[in-house]
Amino acid sequence: MSDELPIIYLARHGETAWSLTGQHTGLTDLPLTESGQRTARRLAQRLQGLPFANVFTSPLQRARRTCELAGFGSVAEIDRDLVEWDYGQFEGRRSAEIHAERPDWNLFRDGCPGGESPEQISARADRVVNRVRAIRQDVLLFSSGHFLRVLAARWLGLQPTANSRYFMLSTASLSALGYEQDLSRPVIRFWNDTHHVDVEMDSERISQRERKMRAGAGPEA
Numbered sequence: 216m217s218d219e220l221p222i223i224y225l226a227r228h229g230e231t232a233w234s235l236t237g238q239h240t241g242l243t244d245l246p247l248t249e250s251g252q253r254t255a256r257r258l259a260q261r262l263q264g265l266p267f268a269n270v271f272t273s274p275l276q277r278a279r280r281t282c283e284l285a286g287f288g289s290v291a292e293i294d295r296d297l298v299e300w301d302y303g304q305f306e307g308r309r310s311a312e313i314h315a316e317r318p319d320w321n322l323f324r325d326g327c328p329g330g331e332s333p334e335q336i337s338a339r340a341d342r343v344v345n346r347v348r349a350i351r352q353d354v355l356l357f358s359s360g361h362f363l364r365v366l367a368a369r370w371l372g373l374q375p376t377a378n379s380r381y382f383m384l385s386t387a388s389l390s391a392l393g394y395e396q397d398l399s400r401p402v403i404r405f406w407n408d409t410h411h412v413d414v415e416m417d418s419e420r421i422s423q424r425e426r427k428m429r430a431g432a433g434p435e436a
Contacts, residue, residue, distance in 0.1 A: 220394040226262075240302075270357075271292050281387065324377075336375070
């Protein structure tokens with residue numbers, strides 16, 4: 216291990232049809248949308264030049280494809296502990312629909328009927344934390360939003376039932392976990408960085424405006 220403290224980078228997968236519509240996507244194996252593929256390629260630029268001792272990805276195709284488009288498909292290892300929360304009976308449903316039936320429902324406290332409990336996903340997160348800490352070098356993980364939020368809480372030694380809801384993550388975002396001063400002081404170095412995604416969105420808006428102007432529609436208001 217070098218004198219520099221290791222950093223664990225967390226990449227959430229790019230956009231899917233269900234992340235776009237707000238539907239809970241656990242084990243349903245959806246592909247990336249075209250926009251999701253473009254922002255995954257932007258991740259490649261964001262991560263360019265960073266050396267990693269290991270790269271791990273969820274086996275679900277939205278994470279694997281993001282990993283590939285970011286340039287790490289040939290070196291990544293599949294880690295089944297990185298799969299998203301199993302939502303059970305809530306798979307494919309929106310939070311508003313669930314709250315209409317169960318107004319006090321909280322995923323991180325209650326889990327999902329027929330799916331995973333907070334204790335079960337916390338155990339998976341703990342295994343990942345132990346695995347990457349043992350490497351003691353920089354590591355890159357590709358996974359899904361709710362799992363990564365639980366992982367962050369467990370990295371800090373917090374209970375995810377009370378804390379994971381605060382760690383919002385956007386699609387194709389990049390975050391980093393690390394340490395302050397020594398290995399006994401885990402911290403969040405940065406969270407939900409989407410600058411590379413914002414560049415993509417700005418470019419798309421410019422392209423749309425140019426197409427409209429060429430078609431005689433004039434610029435957007």
